[in-house]
Amino acid sequence: MTKTLKIVSIFLFSITNFYSQNLITNPGFEKCDKCNTLGRPWLEFFFKTTANDPVDWFAPSPGSSDIRDILTHTGKKHGGFFSIGKFEYLANILSSPLEAGSEYKFSFWLAIDSFSKYSLDEIGVNFQTGMPMYNDFSLVGVVTPYWTTPDGEHLPHRAYKQYSFNYTACGGEDHIIIGRFSGLSKGDTLFIGPGERPASVFYYTFVDDVELIKIKDAPELSPTKEVLLCEGESIRVGIKSGFVDVKWSNGGSGDSTTVKHADNFVVVEAKTSKNCPAITDTIFIKQKSLQEESEELFGAEKICFPADSFIRSIKHNYTSFSWLSGQMTDVIKISNPGTYILTSSNGCKFSTDTLEVIAGANVDNIMKFPNVITPLEMNNNSFAPVILDPTFKDLIESYELEIYNRWGKRVFESKNKDEAWRPDQSHPTETYTYLLKGVINDCENKIELLKKGTFTIIR
Structure with missing residues (x-):
């Protein structure tokens, strides 16, 4: 029981950890390998430059956004950028691309530096696929943000506030951009002083603890596969x-x-x-799996040939027909005796039936008899009737073959139609008489079979 609870706990922890993974690289701006390189603990991102290798935060435009240590939400560093007067933007390379249809939660903490004298609203976030690199300082009218802080809600002065929203991914997005993407209109700014209102206006926004986590897997288009x-x-x-x-x-x-x-x-x-x-x-x-029925498709088990040159399936509620010979209709023309098999179906129900087409037969058209045999030759060293067509063999219901020498002595007798007489040295070269008796099924009639003749042994 204890082991089971441990396994379940580990499994649940793994799932929770998977969904709580922050896809923002260096989310708190704490890593800054190139800080202090100019004797100051902060760093400006100039166009196409970054603080770390591999790249996490960078400037997607010529404006120089920053990693600073003026006012943090947590830790020792934060990000920042100017908006209006001097446009700057923060961009981040995600740790993995977003999955199409999956839902993500984005959150970050924002504040306004008192140096700015004014607070600002409508700070936006945009998701992009591929490295965002723009030659314009201002992305107003160039990039449309997916989300912005509310219009008329000005960022707090030197006090952080968290903002968040949910985003359903198109798929493949691997970068974000944070900044001001719209021009100023009445009510977008708020004087936070102190002192006189400055002639030049620069809004500097603090950013910290940025988070992007997956909260829901993409729904399948169709639950039915x-x-x-x-x-x-x-x-x-x-x-x-x-x-x-x-x-x-x-x-x-x-x-x-x-x-x-x-x-x-x-x-x-x-x-x-x-x-x-x-x-x-x-x-x-x-x-679907087919359901076999036991319908009679012909109304008889046997018919005579050539009494009717067509075979017809008797009427049923079947709509499809398939003969073993390949035809796909309910009526076919026949040219030979034999076994005919039909499968008829309608939806998932089907029946299969067999019809025997029997040929009329007599001894002359189903077998012939040799008149000479040569025991010393491989191919002609025995005596037996030769069946002309193997299909006729089943028409012979009974069979008895007798062979006599010229003195009337019986030298061979068999009731097996597959057995032949093979003479040896005791049987001289002379003429022999054979007598064949039996019964043949002539379609639906039985005919007595009686055949008598002679053959000669030659050495």
């Missing part, structure tokens, strides 16, 4: 709600579509939001 249908059936399948721009490979649209047995599969394409690339899923359509 496979449907089972009988021939001729159809069913409606759908995806989970919340997706946009839904398209189905069979021409359907919306959250559901109708699939048929004849479809091998259907592909659905949808977006998590209008600005995201589409994701796809596939639903496979497979045949």
Whole structure:
């Protein structure tokens, strides 16, 4: 019991740890390998420069954002940037790309430096795929943020406030940018003093303890991966709600579509939001297990040939037909006796039946007899009737072969139609008489078989 509890605890801890992993690299700005290089404990990110190797925080534009130690939320360092008058932005390389459709929670702590004299609202966050590098100082009108702090809610003066929001990823986003992305309008600024209002306005924002964690896995487009249908059936399948721009490979649209047995599969394409690339899923359509019935398809077990040159299946509720010979209709033309097998089906129900087509037969058209045998030759050293067609062998119901020498003495007798007489040296070269008696099934009639003749042994 104790071991079980330990395993469960470790498993739950692993899941919790996975979902609480912060994807922001150097989230508290505490690592700054290049700080103090100029005799000061802080560092400006100039365009395309960074504080650490490998890169975490950097400046995505010519404006020089910073790592400083003026006012921290936790630890000894924080990030910062100017907005308006001098535009700066903080960018971060995520530890791993975001997964399409997964939901993430972003949070950070913001404050305004008193040096700025003014507080500001609408600090924004944008997610990007690929390294963001812009030649413009200001990204106003260049980048549209996914989220901003509320309009009219000015950042606190030298006191941090946490802001957070949830984000559903398009997939592949591997960078964030933090900064002011919109121009000033009435009410966007607030004088925080002290003293006179300055002629030049520079807003400096403190940033600390940035966090981006996954809180929910991406939903599957379709909870159904496979449907089972009988021939001729159809069913409606759908995806989970919340997706946009839904398209189905069979021409359907919306959250559901109708699939048929004849479809091998259907592909659905949808977006998590209008600005995201589409994701796809596939639903496979497979045949249900067939249920065998015991219907008679012919109404008889045997028919005579050539009494009727066509075989017809008697009427049932079946819609599909498959003969062993390959034909796919309920009526076929026959040209030879033999065994004919038909499988008829409708949906998931089927029946299989067999019909024997029997040929009329007599001794002359099913066998012949040699008139000479040569015991010293390999290919002609025995005597027996030769069956002309192997299918006729089953028509012989009884069989008895007798052979006599010229003096009337019986030298061989057999009731096995597969047994032949092989003469030896005691049987001289002369003429012998054979007598064959038996019964043949001539279609639905039985015919007495009687055949008498002679043959000669030659050495």
